[in-house]
Amino acid sequence: MKGATLGIIGGVAPGSTIDYYRLLVGRYRERRPDGSYPSIVINSINLTPLLEIVAGGDRQRLVEFLLEEIAVLDRAGARVAIIASNTPHVVFDDLAKRSPVPLVSIVEATAAEAVARGLKKIGLLGTRFTMDGGFYPPVCARYGVTVVVPQPDDRAYVHDRYFAELVGGNFRQETRDGMLAVMRRMQERDGIDGVILGGTELPLLFRDAWPDGLPLLDTTRIHAEAALDRLLAS
Helix, strand or coil: CCCCEEEEEECCCHHHHHHHHHHHHHHHHHHCCCCCCCEEEEEECCHHHHHHHHHHCCHHHHHHHHHHHHHHHHHCCCCEEEECCCHHHHHHHHHHHHCCCCECCHHHHHHHHHHHCCCCEEEEECCHHHHCCCCHHHHHHHCCCEEECCCHHHHHHHHHHHHHCHHHCCCCHHHHHHHHHHHHHHHHHHCCCEEEECCCCHHHHHCCCCCCCCCEEEHHHHHHHHHHHHHHHC
């Protein structure tokens, strides 16, 4: 019997969309004893207009833009869907109310993972839109987890490196060291016991050099796992 189809809004950015696909296929096959493959539809959208809308702060326009792209997944037969990026989750609640396909939240999944790992106060790294967007703290607070963001200069550094390098697939040791320095400053100043890699390119930066002593929440992996939970339950 054909299983349910997972829809993905991808391209935000392409590198992390590929990582989602790799994780979803690999973990699905590990979880299914028959060795079958998941049914997945990817709508790889144009990142540039999406970022222009996000930068302009027009949340209603962002909702309408994303609803049009989710409708593509619906017409393709998706029965569960995810947006393979943290930043668009700034409007997740509004999207979820109107989406023709049930959506799995990267923020909810990450908050649940923080609880499962016993984390109480976590730092948040990502784009400026994610760090300043205010959508992670209230969700995590419902789980008893406090979220803090870097100081302004560090937020600017993370955002700039994200778009100047990571989105284009450029992962440099110098930038990895700089991101770790931001985390350590948050650890010293704020007493965080973990960090949300709240940009789906950030796990790619650390994939071959996971730091010791500070738990990092890989939102790509966490989101993919939560999407599989929902897909398999379908």
